[in-house]
Amino acid sequence: MKLLTAFSPLVVLILFQEQISCYYLTKYxxxxxxxxxxxxxxxxxxxxxxxxxxxxxxxxxxxxxxxxxxxxxxxxxxxxxxxxxxxxxxxxxxxxxxxxxxxxxxxxxxxxxxxxxxxxxxxxxxxxxxxxxxxxxxxxxxxxxxxxxxxxxxxxxxxxxxxxxxxxxxxxxxxxxxxxxxxxxxxxxxxxxxxMHTAALYQGIVQLLLYFTWIWVGLVVPDDMRGELYLRDITKEMISHGICFAFAEKVTEYSSMDTVNWKHFMERLTLTPVIITVGDTHSLLRIVYFVIFYNLSGNVWITTSDWYITTLPFEQNLIYTHFGGGLSFSFHMDEILGFKDFLRSVQPRKYPHDIFIRHVWSSLFGCPHYYQHRLWDLSQCEPNGSLSTRPLHAWDMNTxxxxxxxxxxxxxxxxxxxxxxxxxxxxxxxxxxxxxxxxxxxxxxxxxxxxxxxxxxxxxxxxxxxxxxxxxxxxxxxxxxxxxxxxxxxxxxxxxxxxx
Structure with missing residues (x-):
């Protein structure tokens, strides 16, 4: 009897726990x-x-x-x-x-x-x-x-x-x-x-270099297996056309002075007018930071559409100062039918359950958003604002x-x-x-x-x-x-x- 009395609260507790295990999650x-x-x-x-x-x-x-x-x-x-x-x-x-x-x-x-x-x-x-x-x-x-x-x-x-x-x-x-x-x-x-057929992409980059007689260039790729393949394929294509490399640098997403001599790297950038960068926005993010930190400008950056040159996580007016000479290669794609019209119609009141749009709207239209009564208040924003009115450096209507x-x-x-x-x-x-x-x-x-x-x-x-x-x-x-x-x-x- 004592044993039953001792275990009864435990059984009740376990059963109760089974009933409310997800209840607490609903509070978040x-x-x-x-x-x-x-x-x-x-x-x-x-x-x-x-x-x-x-x-x-x-x-x-x-x-x-x-x-x-x-x-x-x-x-x-x-x-x-x-x-x-x-x-x-x-x-x-x-x-x-x-x-x-x-x-x-x-x-x-x-x-x-x-x-x-x-x-x-x-x-x-x-x-x-x-x-x-x-x-x-x-x-x-x-x-x-x-x-x-x-x-x-x-x-x-x-x-x-x-x-x-x-x-x-x-x-x-x-x-x-x-x-x-x-x-x-x-x-x-x-x-x-x-x-993707990257061979055609590299051929297009080489044709651009030959057209402007840019035969002395720098090359930057991410320090991973994908970067190794980029480096192997593009160097083979360039060497076959007589294009020389001033340097070929591999960079990690979060580098330090122990892995990459950034100061020396920046000096080489100033001496090389044309830089080819193959990678995505995140893997090349540290380069962007240091280019702005060392106030470098005047380079011609040739890259692919995997790197959004105009998507930089800081003041957008810095884009044109440091990357105004950027050339981006991409595979030809027409617009998705009806997508631009859809983008024009997007508004917070149309998608009230979209938890991401409030930050986007606040940033694009320069208006604060408040959390009151369990609702996000965007009353300070333009009531009829449209993504199509935003400048290219802030938002792109193209797919x-x-x-x-x-x-x-x-x-x-x-x-x-x-x-x-x-x-x-x-x-x-x-x-x-x-x-x-x-x-x-x-x-x-x-x-x-x-x-x-x-x-x-x-x-x-x-x-x-x-x-x-x-x-x-x-x-x-x-x-x-x-x-x-x-x-x-x-x-x-x-x-x-x-x-x-």
Whole structure:
């Protein structure tokens, strides 16, 4: 009797804990942007840059007195990636020819460029709450609908996402620059990527150098495997055309004086008028800091669209002072049909549940935002403000390559779901875990996903291989695993634009 008396409170406590384990999480405002639907696509994006490193003073010693803008900054133009996903899902939900009477929703998180946040965001998609609880679904109405995840923007972020999602067989499409490292299936599920024909890109850069007789140039690449491949391919192309290198520098994302002699590096930049930089915005961020810190100007920067020259995490008027001679190469892409009109219509009152738009609006329109009565107050902002009125250095109405890939990834997932919904369930109508469709439908080109509304005068196809992978607890957390062979975005050869 005494033993029963002693254990009764413990049993009650355990039962009570089972009932309220997710109750406390509801007290925290979720950091995600959620829209409910029959199927939900997760999105892990990077909208801010944080830098915990110390900066190097002019004397070469470490300076711990950080400048606030360097420690934390919003990459406003990256918000277009989220809008591309929202726009694609809205178009699909309005299209009666895809997904039948099913709808698509989304669950979006900002993971910055921090690997730990990428892992946390992935777990939040699986548990339905932020902060997440590993291996526990607090919001089954959210997690049971998750079919795929789009993210991240870099190789390191994509790897962290894959390490979590691969445990649950959730498909992942990365919109990062193509990296062969992500194609290895040794320890983790390989995220699907969009491949690019970089040979044509390098040929375009070489033709530009030869046209202006720039035969003495500097080369800067990130210090990783991707940078090694860049260096190997582009040097081979340049040497074959008689172009010489003043230097070839590998830089890390967060370098110090022990790894790179930045002062000597800056001196070489002043002696080399033409600099070729191949990398993305984040991997080249430290170079941007030091170019401004050492007040360098007059260089011609030749790069690719993976590096947003006009997206700098500090005062935008510094762009033209230090990078006014920037030339950016990209693959030719027409605008996504209707995307500009969608961008013009975006306003905070149109998307009141968008937790990211308040910071974007406040930055673009120079108006404060307040949190009152559990609502964000943007009354100080222009009531009819439009993104189309913002200058180019602050916002770009043209579709970025990253946004294009996010848009295409949503359509690839939707088409895979449509193919799955088209399959008739034979022999086991009681299995509610299997997707069923009211009517059968098959594209004439079985295994290919056609984009009738994507840029260009004619549609193009993405090879698809759809594989159903049922789990033992399928009804508890249903998902469709889709083998998607990543497409090559249709091109008309590389094009370049001058940032002025």
């Amino acid at each position: 405002a979720s950091s995600g942007y959620y829209q409910d639907a029959d199927f939900v696509i997760g999105g892990l994006f990077s909208l801010r840059v944080t830098d915990g490193d110390t900066f190097i003073s002019r004397s070469g010693v470490e300076d711990t007195s950080h400048i606030a803008e360097y420690v934390f900054a919003d990459l406003i133009k990256y918000y277009q990636h989220i809008l591309a996903m929202v726009f694609a899902i809205e178009k699909i939900n309005k299209d009666p020819n895809i997904l039948f009477n099913k709808s698509l929703g989304f669950f979006l998180f900002n993971v910055n460029f921090i690997e730990m946040k990428a892992a946390e965001g992935s777990m939040a998609l699986l548990s339905g709450e932020s902060p997440p609880i590993p291996n526990y679904s607090c919001r089954p109405e959210k997690t049971d609908k998750l079919v795929a995840v789009i993210g991240g923007i870099s190789t390191s972020i994509s790897i962290q996402i894959s390490r979590v999602l691969s445990l649950y067989n959730v498909p992942q499409i990365s919109y990062a620059p193509f990296d062969q490292i992500l194609g290895t299936r040794v320890q983790l599920q390989s995220p699907y990527q969009f491949s 970025s390559p990253y946004s294009y890939k996010v848009y295409a990834a949503v359509y690839a997932i939707a088409q895979a779901l449509h193919e799955e919904l088209s399959l008739r369930v034979e022999g086991d109508s009681s299995n509610k875990c299997l997707l069923q469709a009211p009517l059968p439908w098959k594209d004439p080109e079985i295994g290919f996903f056609w984009f009738p509304h994507l840029p260009g005068s004619s549609p193009f196809a993405i090879p698809l291989h759809i594989q159903i992978m049922p789990r033992e607890s399928c009804c508890h957390r249903s998902a469709v695993t889709c083998e998607i062979t990543a497409p090559s975005i249709p091109t008309k050869g590389p094009t370049w634009e001058k940032h002025q």
